[in-house]
Amino acid sequence: MAFVEWSEELSVGITQVDQEHQKLVAIVNQLDEAMISGKGTRIMNEILTQLVEYTKIHFTAEEALMAEAEYPGLDLHKQQHRQLVRKVEKFHSDFNNSGRRITRKMMDFLKYWLSNHILVDDMAFGKYRVECPT
Numbered sequence: 001m002a003f004v005e006w007s008e009e010l011s012v013g014i015t016q017v018d019q020e021h022q023k024l025v026a027i028v029n030q031l032d033e034a035m036i037s038g039k040g041t042r043i044m045n046e047i048l049t050q051l052v053e054y055t056k057i058h059f060t061a062e063e064a065l066m067a068e069a070e071y072p073g074l075d076l077h078k079q080q081h082r083q084l085v086r087k088v089e090k091f092h093s094d095f096n097n098s099g100r101r102i103t104r105k106m107m108d109f110l111k112y113w114l115s116n117h118i119l120v121d122d123m124a125f126g127k128y129r130v131e132c133p134t
């Protein structure tokens with residue numbers, strides 16, 4: 001079973017955003033699989049680099065959609081994104097500074113980080129788009 005299961009519950013109703021979220025979920029699942037199967041630290045490091053990079057790509061794209069829709073929550077959402085980027089970067093540096101080990105606690109943090117932001121903050125934007133289409 002995948003570590004984070006994609007379900008309709010996670011859909012914010014915007015195809016592009018959902019596809020990008022699915023890709024983030026896939027990267028987190030890849031990391032979990034790599035951890036379980038005892039993959040080498042080089043591979044784990046590569047997946048983490050990908051996670052940090054793709055997170056930034058997704059956040060930039062999502063903020064552009066919000067700006068386009070004149071979403072009133074944009075400034076706050078940008079702050080949340082910046083915090084999340086800092087957290088995932090710290091996750092990556094902790095990995096490199098701790099003998100390159102990933103613990104279950106670190107994975108649980110990532111799972112929470114991803115699903116909570118989608119379910120609460122991105123969902124609010126999805127609802128706004130439906131209610132106030134531009």
Ligand SMILES: [Fe+2]
Nearest residue numbers: 062117121122
């Ligand atoms: Fe977001």
Ligand SMILES: [Fe+2]
Nearest residue numbers: 021062118122
């Ligand atoms: Fe998002």
